[in-house]
Amino acid sequence: MISVAIEKKLKVYKGQHVLKIADGFDTGSITKIHGPSGAGKTTFLKIIAGLITPEQGKITVDGLVWLDTSAEINLTPQKRMPGFVFQDYALFPNMTVAEHLAYATKDRAWINRLLKLGKLDTLTDHKPIHLSGGQQQRLAILRALAIKPKLILMDEPFSALDLHMKTELIGQLKPLFKELGATVLIVSHNPQELDGLTDGELYIE
Numbered sequence: 489m490i491s492v493a494i495e496k497k498l499k500v501y502k503g504q505h506v507l508k509i510a511d512g513f514d515t516g517s518i519t520k521i522h523g524p525s526g527a528g529k530t531t532f533l534k535i536i537a538g539l540i541t542p543e544q545g546k547i548t549v550d551g552l553v554w555l556d557t558s559a560e561i562n563l564t565p566q567k568r569m570p571g572f573v574f575q576d577y578a579l580f581p582n583m584t585v586a587e588h589l590a591y592a593t594k595d596r597a598w599i600n601r602l603l604k605l606g607k608l609d610t611l612t613d614h615k616p617i618h619l620s621g622g623q624q625q626r627l628a629i630l631r632a633l634a635i636k637p638k639l640i641l642m643d644e645p646f647s648a649l650d651l652h653m654k655t656e657l658i659g660q661l662k663p664l665f666k667e668l669g670a671t672v673l674i675v676s677h678n679p680q681e682l683d684g685l686t687d688g689e690l691y692i693e
């Protein structure tokens with residue numbers, strides 16, 4: 489169970505908006521996060537990952553306190569270690585597909601399975617510049633899964649995929665998330681695309 493109660497002042501055009509969220513996510517659940525542009529969806533994922541610190545708040549994961557501003561507890565992103573799929577992929581320009589995954593895990597069998605899942609098994613020696621947008625996005629997803637994370641945070645992870653690829657990948661990810669026992673939060677501008685994958689939702693205004 490992940491419980492989150494946070495408040496973060498967002499710097500928005502002409503003034504301030506307070507991102508205020510109090511919610512809980514069951515272990516193993518898959519939640520879609522949606523809401524208008526600029527509402528703070530990306531910021532919320534980064535707060536959970538420890539990449540942004542809110543002014544006030546508490547985050548506990550399976551009873552372990554990750555953040556408690558009143559007690560000055562704030563675990564580093566390295567200690568929290570979620571799988572994170574960034575909206576802009578954040579790939580390493582100088583690393584090949586294979587190197588991205590080898591950097592994350594030494595488990596060859598798992599790497600091979602992920603490469604097949606993301607249909608990148610024939611492109612292992614390609615650097616990001618020689619991949620299409622959809623291939624880059626799939627690599628970002630595979631890299632996040634490589635560490636077998638218990639928490640997976642995905643920011644618009646399917647935005648560059650065509651409908652066929654998206655449907656196929658989503659169909660394969662669902663059992664994989666279950667196998668990992670992962671709790672998953674997915675930000676989407678198009679929440680209908682996640683119907684059938686998610687079992688809960690959070691709307692951020």
Ligand SMILES: Nc1ncnc2c1ncn2[C@@H]1O[C@H](COP(=O)(O)OP(=O)(O)OP(=O)(O)O)[C@@H](O)[C@H]1O
Pocket residue numbers: 497498499500501523524525526527528529530531532540
């Ligand atoms: N570290 C930060 N501190 C304060 N404000 C921030 C910080 N990072 C981003 N913001 C502001 O918070 C607002 C929300 O940004 P965010 O990217 O979280 O929105 P979003 O809901 O993901 O939007 P979109 O759907 O367009 O991707 C923006 O106005 C942004 O300028």
